[in-house]
Amino acid sequence: MNSDSDLQIAGDILEVPHLLQAPREHPATVAEFAGLARAVAADRAQWAHLVRYDAVSRWYHRLRTGPGYEVWLLSWVPGQGSGRHDHGPSSGVLTVLDGTLTEHARGAARALRPGAQRVFAPGYVHEVINDTLEPAVSLHVYYPGLTEMTTHAARCASAAATA
Numbered sequence: 001m002n003s004d005s006d007l008q009i010a011g012d013i014l015e016v017p018h019l020l021q022a023p024r025e026h027p028a029t030v031a032e033f034a035g036l037a038r039a040v041a042a043d044r045a046q047w048a049h050l051v052r053y054d055a056v057s058r059w060y061h062r063l064r065t066g067p068g069y070e071v072w073l074l075s076w077v078p079g080q081g082s083g084r085h086d087h088g089p090s091s092g093v094l095t096v097l098d099g100t101l102t103e104h105a106r107g108a109a110r111a112l113r114p115g116a117q118r119v120f121a122p123g124y125v126h127e128v129i130n131d132t133l134e135p136a137v138s139l140h141v142y143y144p145g146l147t148e149m150t151t152h153a154a155r156c157a158s159a160a161a162t163a
Helices: 003-010 030-042 044-050 157-162
Strands: 059-066 069-076 091-098 101-105 108-112 117-120 127-129 136-143
Touching: 030 044, 030 069, 030 091, 030 117, 030 136, 044 059
Parallel strands: none
Antiparallel strands: 059 069, 069 136, 091 117, 091 136, 101 108, 101 127
């Protein structure tokens, strides 16, 4: 079908202003939160100078807040991990900025390299580990803001293999 004909049939949407949605100042959908994370990741000047590495525990810094959400920057030296946990009532977007992290969830492991994103709903149980020899940096967006992080017992290897 010819796009000119489609335009003639549908009309010019810009001529019907009441059909246009006003742009939102803050994200409100999963796609918009994932887009926010990608935009922050792409702007290294916004976060790279803030990164610190701590050999004792994971380093983290709240980078931004908005209506009901938070953006966190985390660094991971080799061997550091989150432990098995969920984020209570919060949904989230995890984006790897530098290095490689491994996410363990639902009996499977997934390597996450720069640019990789994971989106999760409330109650999603996972563990994130830097099991490489290089440091890693990640960005986390939580909605609503992170108020709890429930830890879960580690699964034994045989239980994980059957899950």
